[in-house]
Amino acid sequence: MNKLRDRVAEAVQSRGYTDHKGSQYIDLPFPIPVSDHEYIRIKRERRVSIVADLEAAERITRARGYEIYRRAFPPVPTLDADELYVLLQEGELTEEDMDQIMVQKESFAFRGLTS
Template sequence: MESDPLSEKMRQWALMKAQTDTTTARMNKLRDDIMGEIVLRGDKDEKGSASFRLPVPVVVGNKTYEELKREARISTTLNEDRALALVKAKGIEGVVVNIPTIDMDELYAVHSEGRITEEEIESLFDTKVSYAFKPQPS
């Protein structure tokens, strides 16, 4: 049977995808195991990070790994519910801003009343098309 060039490319892609999935799963498992060891055996700092010096450096290609670190990354976000409760309790509502937004139900209601046209409604929406590669295994 003669090979189709597109089918051959798809075969190669599917093989590489399967290998990548397997490799990624294995890398993630190794990373999780290593992170657990760093927590158990590493030196912790005041920020919550931990580091561990390898007994034997690991050389791969042109990189040498001598120390492992489990770095704490802290992000701070405002809890809107607690902030609004505090503002209300303290009577400082002046710090609250109202940002205008469109009530879609009301927009369609005025359209159904004939106050804006179908063309006007359609002009309010942007359409973007994107494409995804979706092989269909059987």
């Protein structure tokens, strides 16, 4: 199944088109009936999520002092992403800091589309 997915992904990337949100499409040469639907194109849907860059968060909060670092990194070394936003609201971190810490992660998913 992964081989099929990879071949379809390659076809969509090389011969398809991209919409304004970054999702990719390829029109099928003929409708493909599946159950009570006819699929006319395949969509490789772009999905983006925000993840924290732990190295950037540690570097930035350490530079702001021990108290700031300990709030973002409690003694059990896990990043408290919610606390980063509190620190931003309090002015302890800047938008530029947050842009370095909270980075986008992109993924794609296929969806069959009917007319």
